[in-house]
Amino acid sequence: MPEPSTTPRRRRGRLYRCGAAFVVLLAVAGYLVVQYVTGGAGAPGCKVVSADGDGAAYEFTPEQAVNAATIAAVGTGRNLPERAVTIALATALQESALRNIDYGDRDSLGLFQQRPSQGWGTEQEVMDPTYSAGIFYDHLVKVDGYTELPLTVAAQRVQRSGFPDAYAKHEPDAALLAAALTGHSAATLTCEGRPGTTRVAGTDAVRTALARDFGQDVLEPAGAVVGDGDPTPAASPGAGRDARTLTLPVTEGSGGLGVTQRGWQLAHWAVANASALRIEKVSYAGREWTAGNTDSQWRATETDGAAGAEKNAGPVRIVTAQ
Template sequence: MSQSDHPRPRRRRPLLKVAGAFVLLALIGYFAVQYNSTNGGGGAPHCTAGPRTGSGGVDMTPEQAANAATIAAVGVAKGLPDRAVTIALATAMQESALRNLDHGDRDSLGLFQQRPSQGWGTREQIMDPVYSAGIFYERLVAIKGYSRLPLTEAAQQVQLSGFPQAYAKHEPDATVLTAAFAGDGELTCGGPAPTAPGNPEKVRTELTRIFAKDKTHTAPAQPSRTQDAAGKVKEAEVTFVEKRDGGASAARGSKAMAGWAVANSRGMGIARVSYGRQGWVAGEAKGKWQQQAGQGAKAGAGDPRDAEPGAVRIFVAQ
């Protein structure tokens, strides 16, 4: 093709550029309004792990937050230190981006890309986040002095990855996530309130399975149900109460339970969660935790947080 045969670039007219800019600004404004206004500030489903005060944090989809919460809760339930949880989270962030993948290199699967052919378990077991996190921790704690090793070295001894240095880049974010689920950080999850009933028995069963060996909490045999003035059931409550002698371990477990409930709220129809003097309500306050009203204020049954000392209260939509 000769030079003259090439199509000549079309000049964009200034008016079209201006019109395009207005369209872009309109779209940005629309989504900003949706984010800040829908359902009392719920907006599109999203989660952020970060400090209780100040800026900065790790943004996640509800799926990623739910998987991160499970990994952290399994580590806490086993009584493992924050370092173990951080190593596990950084590993899953590298291997799957905190997604429960049903595929991978060769026969690799799940959050940690574990391989049935390498003795990690069956396909069904590996695709269960509770199981896959549990067996990761089992192999991690078998490494002598793992908590004193660099994160890349500890993760590599478990994973035998072809790219061991890749874990290092996730350590800062994994540390933030660990604090959100087991320390002095916080998980916020925005999005609309549930519109369909959830399954309180599933919530209770999953948390009981994760904390099966936990001796610091008690739970009612059956979820209790809350009724409105007309006698119609609108929520079912699942509660875990710290034992009096539970101490710091019980408080850490409660934090992990509460974070797990918020992270799984979208998938399990959880309408609100409370722990200590704080509560989280789906579709309110842009997904942030709210402080319970102090003494002398009208809290009581009208307080949407319904927080009680030493209790994790999870309210499932009905």
């Protein structure tokens, strides 16, 4: 009597091995997608939450935070509405996951995947986040009624993407970021902000980055001073000065925003740049954020809390690691 054939058994073995290999391949692909979208999971995290108490939140990386803060600063520096910033952020989320990448489809580069061959600027220019955000806004404001259009329509009229509906899915996250980074929502953006992740540090580095994103006017007149004393001209020279503290006065009309909104924009900008600039502490309007806390919350520094914050917001104070 012939022995039973082993062929079906071998075939099942091959199927199992192929199936296992396919599962591993899917896992690797999923990991790479997550790494692309988040910019790497190992970096200290950032989070923005809704001011409406509806539980909406978006988590992102310090790299994404720096780029988002730049996009918002460039927009408000042009006195553009929050809607413009939301459209720009959603576009950059779709095009590059808010990462300043040096590759893309054909010659596309940077945050917005702009193509030098299509007149967006030189390779060096479109890789500059401040420039790329600015030229995006240049095109956006030429779109008639862009603030009233669906976000994906407004973005597509600028980008001319092969995937015209792709921007819409990023609108909720972009709206949360825009509300915080234009200062509309107070104390809603936090980062772990572990100091020491870069060699760039000190108040000079913070001043340079502020001028890059907001323009030199953010440091004038009398403007930002090194030290935690009174930043007004009447203050005694050197009074209460600490070389690690940059004090930013906030005035009416700064960046086209009200005093408190402008203050929260600057405060959130500092938190977003905490890892890159080794910022240890930011305080404004009776609230304080400290790097390295496990919960990364804004905490009240006054007994009267938020009520006192609105009444006497004061300057924004940024404390660096050195």
